[in-house]
Amino acid sequence: MKQQQIEVLGEFYDYSKKLIPAVETVISELKGNRQEDTEEFLNMVIHGINWTIEVLNHTMDIINAGEAIIDKEQINEGILGLERAIREKDDNGAAEVLKDKILPFLLVLNARAAVITNQLLN
Secondary structure, eight states, X not given: OHHHHHHHHHHHHHHHHHHHHHHHHHHHHHTTOOOTTHHHHHHHHHHHHHHHHHHHXXXXXXXXXXXXXXXXXHHHHHHHHHHHHHHTTOXXXXXXXXXXXXXXXXXXXXXXXXXXXXXXXX
């Protein structure tokens, strides 16, 4: 089981190299630089965030082994805030949640995945 978790974290690590810049781009677009495909792009980013949450759910025990690195309740609050902003068509609110809650989570998870999968050496 642990080896499978490490493999999944490795997949997340590789994927996060694309997801993190995508989140940064969609934040910019939502803050006033909306493009023709922003809605579609945002949906793709949300799909990636949802997949990341699935990864987190299956790997939480090794991510937080020894110390609490990720606070799942904090992430859930961020997800709920993002859902609310999107439902209310509040681009600025969605951008703020992505910037303040989701992006930091992705960066921490990326760093932790790198440590666990020894990606720092590659």
